[in-house]
Amino acid sequence: MERLGTGIGWRPEIADAVAGMPGVDWVEVVAENVCPGHLPEPLLRLRERGVTVVPHGVSLGLGGADRPDAGRLAALAQRAGALGSPLVTEHIAFVRAGGPLTASPRLEAGHLLPVPRTRDALDVLCENIRVAQDALPVPLAVENIAALFSWPGEEMTQGQFLYDLADRTGVRLLIDVANLHTNHVNRGEDPAEALAELPLEAIAYVHVAGGFQRDGVWHDSHAHPVPRPVLDILTDLASRVRPPGVLLERDENFPGPAELERELTAIGEAVAKGGAPARPAPERDRGTAPAAGPGDAERARERLALRQTALLSALVAGTPAPEGFDGARLRVQARALAAKRADVVAKVAPELPGILGADYRDAFLAYAHAHPMTGGYRRDALDFAEELLAAGRPRPARVRRELRQWWRERSGPAPRPRWRGRRNVTYRQR
Numbered sequence: 001m002e003r004l005g006t007g008i009g010w011r012p013e014i015a016d017a018v019a020g021m022p023g024v025d026w027v028e029v030v031a032e033n034v035c036p037g038h039l040p041e042p043l044l045r046l047r048e049r050g051v052t053v054v055p056h057g058v059s060l061g062l063g064g065a066d067r068p069d070a071g072r073l074a075a076l077a078q079r080a081g082a083l084g085s086p087l088v089t090e091h092i093a094f095v096r097a098g099g100p101l102t103a104s105p106r107l108e109a110g111h112l113l114p115v116p117r118t119r120d121a122l123d124v125l126c127e128n129i130r131v132a133q134d135a136l137p138v139p140l141a142v143e144n145i146a147a148l149f150s151w152p153g154e155e156m157t158q159g160q161f162l163y164d165l166a167d168r169t170g171v172r173l174l175i176d177v178a179n180l181h182t183n184h185v186n187r188g189e190d191p192a193e194a195l196a197e198l199p200l201e202a203i204a205y206v207h208v209a210g211g212f213q214r215d216g217v218w219h220d221s222h223a224h225p226v227p228r229p230v231l232d233i234l235t236d237l238a239s240r241v242r243p244p245g246v247l248l249e250r251d252e253n254f255p256g257p258a259e260l261e262r263e264l265t266a267i268g269e270a271v272a273k274g275g276a277p278a279r280p281a282p283e284r285d286r287g288t289a290p291a292a293g294p295g296d297a298e299r300a301r302e303r304l305a306l307r308q309t310a311l312l313s314a315l316v317a318g319t320p321a322p323e324g325f326d327g328a329r330l331r332v333q334a335r336a337l338a339a340k341r342a343d344v345v346a347k348v349a350p351e352l353p354g355i356l357g358a359d360y361r362d363a364f365l366a367y368a369h370a371h372p373m374t375g376g377y378r379r380d381a382l383d384f385a386e387e388l389l390a391a392g393r394p395r396p397a398r399v400r401r402e403l404r405q406w407w408r409e410r411s412g413p414a415p416r417p418r419w420r421g422r423r424n425v426t427y428r429q430r
Helices: 012-019 039-050 070-083 119-135 157-171 179-186 191-197 229-239 257-274 292-314 327-348 351-370 378-392 397-411
Strands: 006-009 024-031 053-055 089-090 094-099 104-113 140-143 172-176 202-210 212-214 217-220 244-247 419-420 425-428
Touching: 006 053, 006 257, 006 327, 012 039, 012 257, 039 053, 053 070, 094 172, 094 292, 104 292, 104 327, 119 140, 119 157, 119 292, 140 202, 140 257, 157 172, 157 191, 157 229, 172 179, 172 257, 179 191, 179 202, 179 229, 191 229, 202 229, 202 378, 217 327, 229 257, 244 257, 292 327, 327 351, 351 397, 378 397, 378 419
Parallel strands: 006 024, 006 244, 024 053, 053 089, 089 140, 140 172, 172 202, 202 244
Antiparallel strands: 094 104, 212 217, 419 425
16 A cells, blocks of 8 residues: 555645645545546646545445445546546445335435444445445545444444454555544543554554534534544554554635644644554455355345434434434434535535525424435435425515526426526526
């Protein structure tokens, strides 16, 4: 595995800052946010300077009961090729449930949810990762995620689960030390014990990010400064192995370049304090442990599908919490999912908060409470607007007309004309 060095998550909002930032060896982009045929100019200029770019996927749902979608895998492979990336990364998470395996409607979480650390979940995840590895032109690394709640009946620790996953598939690991801190606060898990159990030679790189604590729960926000406990976990990791790369993630509430540079400096100091010598990691094969038989694998998928669907239904559709879960924690997670959904819809359809003004967020959260997401965010935006209009809202007729026009321009088979005085203006469908 090549050494990546010091990196930062590339976002359009900080493109100029990253372009002029000293000491940045590589960047990571959210794979779903870039189009291979129309890469952003600032990203292309970084590539021309020799800066490595790694696509980081968020929608495969490798931890879900279904096999990975071939179209999503092809899109991720295409982005790796367009960016000349040495590897691609994704998450150990599920993002959707339901469908044919459970004979129930498909539900979308809109965010990453933890998989149970059970043998069923591990068997399914291993098979899904092998499918992904076969479809991708470069190595795959998968990330441990933050959790607000625990699954009942788990059979392994986080470290054991990750070790067995790497051992059986040869997949590399993207270790997020901020997520280890999150799971320490929310689940009582010792980060040092998790690090002690990891196959350190499998680490591809490390994520570092900030968050905040509210009502005894740590939220991995990517919108706050990196706290000292996260840097301390990074130092612990770096005392065991010199990570090939370390990357600062920031997705919201972007500070100025000087503050970002200070955080990168603090990250570098934390790694240096660990002091493990840099040494090449041995090459990993695809794993030799026996896989579950076809019948066993399918039964594991069915069992996992039922559990994940019941949980996701409780989180996004208001059904009762499955037995054994902490109801209070699930309510925290449900609110977090709805808030994330509102934020992303506002980004993909910025006209909506522009039209609705200060009423947008409360209106969307009320809508989300009664309407689970079954498609993508653009479809969600259209369905939200349609629901408001069907209810005769918003109340000011002028605002309602503007919302109806927006909906018509994007939901019909062809854009509808909009008159401004005597001039016919047609807007492109999005």
